[in-house]
Amino acid sequence: MLLLFYSRYFEDELVWCRRKCNQQIEPPELFSLSQMHAKSERALCLLRCKRDKFTENRPPLKRMNTYFDMVERKPYQYMHICYWKMGELDNAVKSAYTFLVKNPTDKDTLDGLAFYMEQKGYKDEMLVDALRRPYEDRFISGVKAYNEEDWNRCVDDLESSLEKTLEEDSRCRLLCEDKIDWSGVEGNPEIDVLMTSIQASVIRCQHNCLHRLALINGHDVGNLIAAHFEYLHFCYYKLMRGSEAARSVASYLLFDDNPLVRRNKYFYQNQYNKEELFTPHEV
Template identity: 50%
Template sequence: MRLQVTFEQLYKYGNWDDCIAFFLRSVEDFDYFIGENTWCREKCAREHRTNKKTGIDAGEDIAEIALMYANAQHALCLFRCKSERLTSMRPSVNDPDVFEEFQNRKPYQYMQICYWKQNDLASAVKSAYTYLVANPNDQETLDNLAFYMEQEGYNDKMLVDAQQMKYEASYMNGVKAYNDGDWQLCVNDLETSVKQFLEEEQKCRYICEDKLNWETFDGVNPEITIITTSIYLSVLRCKHNCVKKLSRVNGHDIESILPTYFDYLHVCYYKLNRGRDVCEAVANSILLNPYNPIMRRNRLFYSRTYKKDDLFKPTDEIVEFHKRYAIEQLFLDFLPPERVDDRLPLDLIIPINDDFDYSAIEKELLSEGECSALSVAAIFETRTAQQKKLMVEVTDRVATRYRTKTELRSLTCSPETMNIKCNHQLFVVSIDRSSCGAFPSEPKPNTCSLIFCVDTLANSKQASNPQRIFIK
């Protein structure tokens, strides 16, 4: 039975105890379903990796049969495992609409009302907040939560996400430790969170293995390669989207969360005098998001500090993640249109070496004369033809030196009052005489600055958080 019908029946008769009990049990059963599904897929994937190597040196026809036999073994493994672990007492979720309702935390939207009717304010707030984390624009629940917050007995400790993942909690603890200057705790929590995030991303990918879009077969020529490619593509899209799906922490989108770990970690490592780890973190960040001007300048600073460029090597784990993500993107971009290169083999060579020209950013970005001219334009809010030309030249200079698409969003002497929101990356360039051409970490009061946005999506398919962490 659909959740909405069950809730409406319980609501109609005011059966709040059963309403709460049924929804809590449904959430528990869904979590069990996800956990057992993931366990079966992990187990069978391990066995399949061994079985599919059989016949790898055989002729083409025999190798194809050997591969399909291994696939059949994989299928049987999944069938047996699910039959054993998902019984009539806790069956599979076969309706995709019901699955999406649980993924979107729909039960919590209902439970908040049931709890409120039971005069359980803390649980009502917790349920409403849990639903809002996944659905931040749901006006009805926003209004309900605002109402709950006005009630006697409310306190902010009630704002608990019942579905918060481990990596989210570790991430927030790590960022708090960073802001508090507790560098060792920052490292401990963020390193733990990276590991937890990668584990959760793999689980998300396993969950995608039954996300088949059957609509793609309508009117399709029933060739086996067409059908198998269509099936694979629908699953791959789901898997590839796991990074974006999991890049939401406490209801806030962070675009691609993985590079941001290293935006924090390199500072924490530096404060602990862990030079090798600093360089690895910077290399990881640049590999995942090569269009971050601030991290390029950090890389230049650390090169001068440690004087060993060979230390800037990304970790094997991040290299493998990056290669997989990039190759998946190539495949997803490949299929829709017919192109000249669609008859060429897929290029599996993904560059990981940092070939950026750091000598280009050693040069002063702005001369004293340019800073003076731009400061006049900012102070008097003038935009003469000469000033506009200079602004265009500086924007092009930044784009050329940092190999990125950049947009100048503001020229101002009151940067602290600017509410500039970039889709991805924001950075500031000082035009004050005392710090001409410097990259401050934050706009400072009563200083004149250029404020840029970097469109990382225009540069790369993998975007980063609008992070502004800079060492010097």
């Protein structure tokens, strides 16, 4: 558990430094020597920040494979067996489930969880993702409120979830800045080839952030931003907040051309007769 805690600390400090240096160094508008200078200043800022954050008492992770194992939840693959041997069924179930949320096709852990579910004392309430993020909690709660027709809670939870999702996406993008795939770099490449390969690696990682965040409680909800608006527009409508319902439909259609949502837009157009209402949210 100490290693899991330290992995999280390592992530938090990296994000803090990268966000700080992004805000501290203002990029110039045009590519020039001033832009190269800005990049050099940001690099210097990052070096100083990491030096301040990672000390002898809290050194940086030296083996990145260890960090990647934490990201993939590898410790839980073994922890559930240890908990079972110790007679702690609830923690065994929780650990197995936590690993499967990130690795849903792992046969050994699936078999282990199926075994635990047959044991005396097992309860469905034990199926808890120990690493669930706040945006996931609010999204799950919002969908539950939608199904229970609790429209006020639906709006409160999903608005909060959307805000937290965007924060997580920003955090994920910052963590991508050292995710470089060196497999495309061969021999002694030209500097333009090298820089393009590095930038492409980071951009691919950042592009996949929302896709990774969309795995909620082991289920892929698809386009996570669109999913929020798909629920929100109906909850707004039920609360007679027509302008927000219209904006949510317009926002959804930026991501997905769903025929059902298009019919909802047509319904709102007839209901409110104001085309200017259909302006997407700024997120």
